[in-house]
Amino acid sequence: MKSINKRGVELLRDPSLNKSTAFAEAEKKALGLVGLVPDVTETEELQLRRVMMQLGHKTTDLDRYIYLVNLLDHNETLFYRTVMSDPGRFLPIVYDPTIGEVCLKFGHIYRQPRGMYLSITRRGKVKEVLKNWPQKDVRFICVTDGGRILGLGDLGANGAGIPIGKLELYTACAGVPPQYLLPMYLDAGTDNEQYLRDPLYLGLRKTRPPTADLYSFVDEFVEAVQEVFSKCCIHFEDWTGTDAVHLLQRYRDEYCVYNDDVQGTAGITLAGMINATRLKGTKLKDEKYLFLGAGSAAIGLANLLCSALAAQGMALKDAQSRVYMFDINGLLEPTRRDLADFQIPYAHEHVPTRDFVTAIESIKPTTIIGVSTVGGAFNQKVVESMSRINKRPVILALSNPTEHAECTPEQAYAWSNGKGIYAAGVQFAPVHYDGQTFLPGQANNFYIFPAVGMAIFATQAKRVTDEMFIEAGRAVADQVPSELLKQGLLYPLQANILEAEIQTAARVAKLVFDSGLARVSRPTGDMVAFIRKHVYKPEYAIAAQVSRTGLRAKPTRRPVLRRRPRFSFARETSRK
Ligand code: NAI
Secondary structure, X not given: OOOOOOOHHHHHOOOOOOOHHHOOHHHHHHOOOOOOOOOOOOOHHHHHHHHHHHHHOOOOHHHHHHHHHHHHHHOHHHHHHXXXXXXXXXXXXXXXXXXXXXHHOHHHHOOOOOOEEEEHXXXXXXXXXXXXXXXXXXXXXXXXXXXXXXXXXXXXXXXXXXXXXXXXHHHHHHOOOHHHEEEEEEEOOOOOHHHHHOOOOOOOOOOOOOHHHHHHHHHHHHHHHHHHOOOOEEEEOOOOHHHHHHHHHHHOOOOOXXXXXXXXXXXXXXXXXXXXXXXXXXXXXXXXXEEEOOOHHHHHHHHHHHHHHHHOOOOHHHHHHXXXXXXXXXXXXXXXXXXXXXXXXXXOOOOOOOOHHHXXXXXXXXXXXXXXXXXXXXXXXXHHHHHHHOOOOEEEEOOOOHHHOOOOHHHHHHHOOOOOEEEEOOOOOOEEEOOEEEOOEEOOHHHOHHHHHHHHHHHOOOOOXXXXXXXXXXXXXXXXXXXXXXXXXXXXXXXXXXXXXHHHHHHHHHHHHHOOOOOOOOOOOOHHHHHHHHOOOOOOOOOHHHHHOOOOOOOOOOOOOOOOOOOOOOOOOOOO
16 A cells, blocks of 8 residues: 655655545644545545546547546546446557547647656656656556557657556556556657648657667666666567567567567467457467568467467478568568568468459458458458358458458458357457347557566566466466357456456466566465455555544445446447
8 A cells, every 4th residue: 555655745745645525634743745636525426426527528539548548647546447437448548449440630639748758858867867767666658659640640740649658558457556567669760751841740750860879778778767767667668560570580489578569469369369369269289370561460379379389389391381471572571572570480382462352362361361451352252252152251450440441340250150259459349240140359569568567577487488478478368258259259358357357367477487487476276366465446545644543434415336337438439
């Protein structure tokens, strides 16, 4: 439990301690707050009710996002209480898909700094800059250079919204305490001309430097983090595909780092593939995979999938031979001269083709995975072709935000005559087709990275390994009840996300201890109980002076809400 170590206006301005209208009379007296806040003591439930009512007056998700961030700037506990009260409703607002629009407009809707902004012009001084952060024990930095934000391309400093949103999910989904989290934007410029011309753009007004310069800046940053925050894990997010893969290779053996686009996406997709095979009655090794997109998400997933198959006894080469990729220049095959080193293992002998349907007809995949950023790329011909070849085609349309999904669930179910097994990267509503109700799952890595983060936090893991993401994927898959799986749901429901992530974190934590990577002693008891001990709860601290004297906060009498308030707010049409 946090202690209140501030008084008066200073206390009210600290979002981690501020209780707004919920200070008890004894606290107001002890903390110099009399007259500075309304003369009531509201329950947290009543505060939540006000938030819901005010949110109900907003007409767009962007407005709701701005409102919630403002709440976070003033009252962190109430913000997390709100988001954690109904994750299915609030995750799409604080993160995908609203975050895409937030990033596109970041410089325009900006109100207050959050996290750190570190520009390449500070080279040589990175350590000093990091020391400006007020918290000394930082356990996670989520860092982007804005190079490839969601499926929206190079957004430069507007990408700063991503690490902010990602780290909120560490807390909201898995209970990692917010004081240990630091969102970070590394500013090396942008090649986005629209932003370079925008007077309200908040980043450096220069184009991106050569890769060697960028990497030497990142080197200085990674090393400075080790010195300033010795227990910190660095989470790389939304770099371009090539940088994502190369930077991960550069640091993963020496430092506690991971890349969520590479490893987190892979973990969540693996979970979906495991459940798809459960539905079909097959095994992962029986499947053949064709990716649309061969960037960081595709490579991360393919590598993790092959590692999982290798762990089941298949030779790595054989595993790789079951994975094909198709990118903007066509099918990956050995005559192509534009392939990156990490794509070579998936370039198999085949006649060159730039037509995805031709590739499907000849390769005969059982599963297609869209990580191309191209909305609508799985068109009717693609789905029909998959349905001709497979009794139950698996169609994973993972690109986001919503408009970038390779196909919608309605399309997947209709074009496959209800046979398709489908998941998307964003949330879609249930689909009624031909007298049946289908539940499209959300293959979003927010089922994985917060849980892996919690396991790292609780065990103080020294390194982050692929095996941790494989175990997380398996744990997520195991948590889908069979009756929901039968309706096509490949992932757990968001309503229970905290509990699901605690279970996942416990399995990953066990692996961390088994692998000798933990920096704390192994708990003697149950691993789930061990994780629970570390979980943040959105509850207010009680002032030490008040709890010592035994004066407990006594709320004024207010109408008691019998059930959790469920205020509805109008959904935008873009959100299905
Ligand atoms: P990336 O930029 O590294 O790769 C994109 C790939 O798509 C490249 O190989 C490119 O050649 C290919 N591509 C582009 N246009 C194409 C076209 N017309 N036809 C075929 N291929 C085309 O991006 P990354 O990191 O791999 O992400 C891709 C998408 O996956 C993004 O939309 C991202 O938001 C989404 N994603 C979803 C996640 C989830 O949890 N659902 C997690 C991570 C990424």
